Amino acid sequence: MNFLKAKDYEKHAKVQDFMGLKLCEILKDLKISHFEKVFEFGCGRGEL
Secondary structure: OHHHHHHHHHHHHHHHHHHHHHHHHHHHHOOOOOHHHOOOOOOOOOOO
């Protein structure tokens, strides 16, 4: 993997992490607990 691709991947990963956290916040607000397992990875620690 060259430097440019590594940088692009890093940026993409950060965007994915951010979106995952935002999705978690929305689900927490809606109290949709049955999505906990589905979004466990996106939520980092699966805290719903």
